[in-house]
Amino acid sequence: MNAIIDQDDNQSPEYAIHTRNLNLWYGTFQALFDVDLSIRNGMITSLIGPSGCGKSTFLRSVNRINERLGYVRIEGDINVLDNNIYDPAVELVQVRKQIGMVFQRPNPLPISIRDNILFGHRLHNKGSKADPDEIVESALKQVLLWEKVKDRLNHKGTELSLEEQQKLCIARLLPVKPSVLLMDEPCSALDPKGTAAVEELIWELRGEYTILIVTHNMAQARRASEECIFMLMGRVIEHQATEDLFVTPEQKETADYIEGRYG
Numbered sequence: 001m002n003a004i005i006d007q008d009d010n011q012s013p014e015y016a017i018h019t020r021n022l023n024l025w026y027g028t029f030q031a032l033f034d035v036d037l038s039i040r041n042g043m044i045t046s047l048i049g050p051s052g053c054g055k056s057t058f059l060r061s062v063n064r065i066n067e068r069l070g071y072v073r074i075e076g077d078i079n080v081l082d083n084n085i086y087d088p089a090v091e092l093v094q095v096r097k098q099i100g101m102v103f104q105r106p107n108p109l110p111i112s113i114r115d116n117i118l119f120g121h122r123l124h125n126k127g128s129k130a131d132p133d134e135i136v137e138s139a140l141k142q143v144l145l146w147e148k149v150k151d152r153l154n155h156k157g158t159e160l161s162l163e164e165q166q167k168l169c170i171a172r173l174l175p176v177k178p179s180v181l182l183m184d185e186p187c188s189a190l191d192p193k194g195t196a197a198v199e200e201l202i203w204e205l206r207g208e209y210t211i212l213i214v215t216h217n218m219a220q221a222r223r224a225s226e227e228c229i230f231m232l233m234g235r236v237i238e239h240q241a242t243e244d245l246f247v248t249p250e251q252k253e254t255a256d257y258i259e260g261r262y263g
């Protein structure tokens, strides 16, 4: 069940994501400053802060998506499950297998629901003897979508409602057996009902995956996460158990933000 344990005879590490002195520049603009974060294995951690503070930049660094942009420069270390993912010996495909990402706008492929679920699995688990029908059913059941779509698995994923598309985008990560799921405002394109449904689903995944979720919605952070990180202008201001961060923040900037004093 737990991919970390499958991959490693040692005990699973305490931290799934561990960064030291992480600095990032887009050209000459510095977007991250000395980010030192230790994100616990198997937990849901939320990342909050005003627009432009570097939340997406941090997530994209952990998945090595930023490097597609030629003008990004990164200094410092990012370890995922004790592997330095920027080590030249580490292959990008291995990083992507361990780390799944969900984006703000659902981005299913314009292929069938079934093929959406099997796409990553076919790419990453070549030669797998697992039964594709079982994989599809199990992944869709985990995201509570199976009953809705089981009779139309050949319909395009892009024909689903936004809420269902986002659930599909989560479901298609699961057969790859990632250890870490990065979610960048996964509910921001959804209506309140869709938001509630997807949040509930994220809770269901607790314990099986390490989840790092960016949200603008503080009620969501409070409901859906065990630890919470507050960022401001490219720096980590505070990282605490979620309830402590909201009830007794240590930093004035955190208190100002959660009291709504800035966007």
Ligand SMILES: Nc1ncnc2c1ncn2[C@@H]1O[C@H](COP(=O)(O)OP(=O)(O)O)[C@@H](O)[C@H]1O
Residues within 6 Å of the ligand: 026, 029, 031, 049, 050, 051, 052, 053, 054, 055, 056, 057, 058, 069
């Ligand atoms: N591809 C990019 N090129 C140049 N600057 C960027 C790029 N992406 C983000 N930035 C800048 O980096 C800062 C952090 O952005 P971002 O990580 O998207 O913040 P958040 O997700 O917290 O809203 C912002 O000032 C933003 O304008």
Ligand SMILES: [Mg+2]
Residues within 6 Å of the ligand: 055, 056, 057, 184
């Ligand atoms: Mg963002």
